[in-house]
Amino acid sequence: MNETVxxxxxxxxxxxxxxxxxVALTVFTTVLAAVLAALQADASIRADIANRESQxxxxxxxxxxxxxxxxxxxxxxxxxxxxxxxxxxxxxxxxALEQETNxxxxxxxxxxxxxRISQASADAGESFSVFFTDPRYAPQSENxxxxxxxxxxxxxxxxxxxxxxxxxQADAYNAWDRKADLYITALTVLAVAFFLFGLAQALxxxxxxxxxxxxxxxxxxxxxLIATTTLII
Amino acid sequence: MKRSNWLASRFEIIxxxxxxxxxxxxxxxxxxxxxxxxxxxxxxRDGLIAAIKKQALDSENYRKVYEEAGFAYQFAVKQAEVEAxxxxxxxxxxxxxxxxxxxxxxxxxxxxxxxxxxxxxxNTDGTYDLQKRLADMEAAEQEQIDPSASFKRADSFFxxxxxxxxxxxxxAISLFWLALAEVGSERxxxxxxxxxxxxxxxxxxxxxxxxxxxxxxxxxxx
Numbered sequence: 001m002n003e004t005v006x007x008x009x010x011x012x013x014x015x016x017x018x019x020x021x022x023v024a025l026t027v028f029t030t031v032l033a034a035v036l037a038a039l040q041a042d043a044s045i046r047a048d049i050a051n052r053e054s055q056x057x058x059x060x061x062x063x064x065x066x067x068x069x070x071x072x073x074x075x076x077x078x079x080x081x082x083x084x085x086x087x088x089x090x091x092x093x094x095x096a097l098e099q100e101t102n103x104x105x106x107x108x109x110x111x112x113x114x115x116r117i118s119q120a121s122a123d124a125g126e127s128f129s130v131f132f133t134d135p136r137y138a139p140q141s142e143n144x145x146x147x148x149x150x151x152x153x154x155x156x157x158x159x160x161x162x163x164x165x166x167x168x169q170a171d172a173y174n175a176w177d178r179k180a181d182l183y184i185t186a187l188t189v190l191a192v193a194f195f196l197f198g199l200a201q202a203l204x205x206x207x208x209x210x211x212x213x214x215x216x217x218x219x220x221x222x223x224x225l226i227a228t229t230t231l232i233i
Numbered sequence: 234m235k236r237s238n239w240l241a242s243r244f245e246i247i248x249x250x251x252x253x254x255x256x257x258x259x260x261x262x263x264x265x266x267x268x269x270x271x272x273x274x275x276x277x278r279d280g281l282i283a284a285i286k287k288q289a290l291d292s293e294n295y296r297k298v299y300e301e302a303g304f305a306y307q308f309a310v311k312q313a314e315v316e317a318x319x320x321x322x323x324x325x326x327x328x329x330x331x332x333x334x335x336x337x338x339x340x341x342x343x344x345x346x347x348x349x350x351x352x353x354x355x356n357t358d359g360t361y362d363l364q365k366r367l368a369d370m371e372a373a374e375q376e377q378i379d380p381s382a383s384f385k386r387a388d389s390f391f392x393x394x395x396x397x398x399x400x401x402x403x404x405a406i407s408l409f410w411l412a413l414a415e416v417g418s419e420r421x422x423x424x425x426x427x428x429x430x431x432x433x434x435x436x437x438x439x440x441x442x443x444x445x446x447x448x449x450x451x452x453x454x455x
Contacts, residue, residue, distance in 0.1 A: 019416075020416050020417065023412065023413075023416045024413060024416075027408070027409040027412045027413060028409065030405060030408060030409060031402075031405050031406055031408075031409045033405075034401060034402050034404075034405030034406075035402055035405075037398070037401070038398045038399060038401065038402055041266075041270075041394065041395070041398040042395055042398065045270070045273075045391045045394060045395055048273075048274065048277065048391065049277075049387075049388065049391060052277045052280070052281065052384070052387070055281055056280070056281060056284050056380065056384070059281070059284045059285055059288050060284070060288070062288065063288040063291055063292055066292045066295065066296075067291070067292070067295045070295050070296055070299045071295075071299065073299070074299045074302055074303060077303065078306055081306075081310070085310075110323070113321050113323055113326060116317055116321065117314055117317040117318060117321075117326075119317075120313045120314060120316065120317035121310050121313055121314050121317075123313065124309055124310045124312075124313035124314075124359075125306075125310055127358055127359060127360055128306050128309065128360055133360075
């Protein structure tokens, strides 16, 4: 009589064994998922900010390149005009000398007048050119030429700096975005643990339940490994 | 004693109700966190649009300034040429200078305005103050676009989102302890329930505090 009563009780005890453990593991997985979600959100926010900064800096770099292009274009047009007037004045002066040598005094006088006019235009242009007014680019001596290379380097320096900052922000975006993706991977793996614990809870065999619980713990371990590695890198 | 028995007999129901409340609060916190994140993204987007608009206006200002500078430069050079013609002894050249001064220079000066016409843009050496002209053009713009204001607001909302997410962890931990109290042994369930309730209250207080602090900060508190 006793035996018939004890057997169902034992079977019932067997079906309830480890259930508390499974619940505890499920709840622990929930907390872990919350923490991972928080880390993922943080990485995602940082990626968003870095992405926005890289886009903003790209806009600034584009504007600065436009500005530098317009300014250098103006400066080189002024410089080119100055050179043209100066060469005209020199050639006219040489022509006048030649005419004087040939005894054409009146023609030489007229040519010299033209040379003076070209020289006046060149002198006016010189005061407008950064290549003569700025000591960084002005010729060091009378026979030197302006430092056009230095001017080009300087005028694009700011845009190069902005591009470097833009690259740094783009790299930061990629790094944080990768981290956010890895946290998503860890969360996805954690979903498998949820499934295993759910399955374990539904099973009647205590040994099978324990096995699924063990597999779930292994999966949690993998998720933790991914999360920890992501946190460190 | 009677009261204690009443509480013990209804513990699981009270705990289940509290679990439901915590779950609802968590859902609300997650919703609010996402709304804040969405506002932050919108502000970032507005800032980028403002940055592009501002850059377009700046580029147009630069283009206009250097266009004006080119005309003003040509006027200055032509003026120097006329002065050189006038200084000479040749009557033909002097007549040419007079005609250029009368007919050509005024038109060239008009093309080079305001640099060539407004004294405030003229330097003492006869060149032009392009930076002043640029500053005046920027000041004259009706709409003062400032992308940094949107970016600052976006950063504030992003920061709030981060703190709200942290608060959600308290709510998740609260769920953990309350669930343990539901399934745990009778000996420990009181402690587990208290811990869950305290963590829940901390989570709610955290949430309210974060909201209030960020509202205050955005109103210019700091």
